[in-house]
Amino acid sequence: MLKHPASKYRPFPPVNLADRQWPNRTITQPPIWMSTDLRDGNQSLFEPMNAERKMRMFHMLCEIGFKEIEVAFPSASETDFNFVRGLIEGGHIPEDVTIEVLTQAREHLIRRTMESLKGARRAIVHVYNPISKPFRETVFRMSKAEVVDMAVSAVKLVRQLADQQPETQWVLEYSPETFTAAELDFSLEICDAVTEAWGATPDNKVILNLPTTVELATPNVYADQIEWMHRQLARRDSVILSLHTHNDRGTAVASAELGLMAGADRVEGCLFGNGERTGNVDIVTLAMNLYTQGIDPGLDFSDIDAVARTVEYCNQLPIHPRHPYVGDLVFTAFSGSHQDAIKKGFAVQQSDALWSVPYLPVDPKDVGRNYDSVIRVNSQSGKGGIAYLLETEYGIVMPRRLQVEFSGVVQKHADSHGGEISAAEIWQLFSATYLDTVAPVRYREHHLFEHGAAQGIRLNVDIGGISHLLTGEGNGPIDAAVHALQSAGIYVQVRSYEERSMGASGEAGDARACAFMEIADAEGSTGCYGVGMDANIVTASIKALVSGTNRIGVTLPKTGAIAWDGASAVA
Ligand code: KIV
Ligand code: ZN
DSSP states (O other): OOSSOGGGSOOOOOOOOTTOOGGGOOOOSOOEEEEOIIIIIHHTSSSOOOHHHHHHHHHHHHHHTOSEEEEEOTTTOHHHHHHHHHHHHTTOSOTTOEEEEEEESOHHHHHHHHHHTTTOSEEEEEEEEEOSHHIIIIISOOOHHHHHHHHHHHHHHHHHHHHTOTTSEEEEEEEEETGGGSOHHHHHHHHHHHHHHHTOBTTBOEEEEEEESSOOSOHHHHHHHHHHHHHHOTTGGGEEEEEEEBOTTSOHHHHHHHHHHTTOOEEEEBGGGOSSTTOBOBHHHHHHHHHTTTOOOSSOOTTHHHHHHHHHHHHTOOOOTTSTTTSTTTTOBOSHHHHHHHHHHHHHOOTTSOOOOTTOSSOGGGGTOOSTTTBOBSTTOOHHHHHHHHHHHHOOOOOHHHHHHHHHHHHHHHHHHOSOBOHHHHHHHHIIIIIOOOSSEEEEEEEEEEETTEEEEEEEEEETTEEEEEEEEESSHHHHHHHHHHTTTOOEEEEEEEEEEOOOOGGGTTOOEEEEEEEEETTSOOEEEEEEEESSHHHHHHHHHHHHHHHHTOOOOOTTOSOOOGGGOOO
16 A cells, blocks of 8 residues: 555556557567657756766767767757767767757757757757646646747758858757656647757658656557557658657666657667656667567677676666666576576577576576576575586586485575685585595595406595505496495495596596586495595595595494505505
């Protein structure tokens, strides 16, 4: 229950568009992108960008591939005015990039705006005025006709001033601000009047930008509004229909996507959704959403972290760790079942095949991330993530039942220590659990020998701190070593054995072979794993036997009960 009954609010009325077409459409090509990071984004900052930050952002936007960039609100501040001058006079604007500036539909502001653009090769002049009922009736106390006249007069003035600066190729953009809250037929009336006043033609189109200045309804309502306008505009062939969505309800991306399906050609927004209040639509998310549908967005986010760091520097705002496609945690799985599925997905994903790794909607490498952080371990994690980290960081490919056993060790550690566990910590736990098992039996060395058809072994081990040389025979080295231990009264059974080669990586040092042995006690009632590593595979397997023997908790036979190979027992 909130502070006041929900009757304080009312549902947004639907659009009367029974034959809407957009639900059956799909997006097949990227829109014309327009970055408003330097205007709408900049206006929303605690501390608007200084000239250096603005310039840095501008250059990055050009590198990403934006061809239209709203660089300033020149009549609003000296910084913005001077920035536009600096861009033009400093020759910073690439040939294929058009700068755009915003102005209210007021004479003195338009004059100042046009002045800022002197000498530009090409420029978009973006004129706006609020048109919805609360603005008409409460804020400005204007009739509909007066609001239309305000827009038309502004456009005519831009036309007149533009004609005085013929060295520039002029484009007009008009935004009926608060479009989503306005009557549709009134939006249409004013947009058609502006198109007419500008003298737009198919070769000299006007940009009509229809903003969700404040997001008020579900995205389907916006799509209906856009489709309605798209179908009703008097000179649609002379119009570039543009979207400018804000995120008050958290659906700016959905609104823009449905708006494109509804017939729009262009989208304005900011990187990572900066902008007034809850932000403008996030162009990165929109572009990456297209990319993951097989459409090249025409914007380069192949080093998304570099873009993110520059945006954070310029805006002086952090990007949330869960922000789509870029957040520090978005390619990370902590949950055990997710890790397991991702690990299996990676194992079968071919580099040239369609991407289909579970839980990862995009290949992290496509945005310049690596796979290092994909699987991270905390108390929520399972065996899959642990196994993945040991495999990728240390070259240890554990058998499945060992994964289950070892995840219990890691889980216990996580529960008692809290927080995330790094790959290095997992390796330390693994070593301490399986490799550094020093009591009661410690492997020293062995020698194999042939005895008829049998395999013989002389096994030098410490038992209870005293070195012994044991002898055993069997049908192979492991069997012989088991019998050698039996000769000392230590009875274990080998349930399963696997060996894997591994790279010499990290702290695993020179070890090339890793042996995993599942050991049971003499009765076969309890079992656990032993692990051995060595450059020599037989040595690795005997170490695994000794490791498992120690871990299963053999009780040392009483002194004198050990059937020593007496002559060779070494004190
Ligand atoms: O959100 C909005 O309506 C605007 C206009 C100036 C386009 O930013
Ligand atoms: Zn806006």
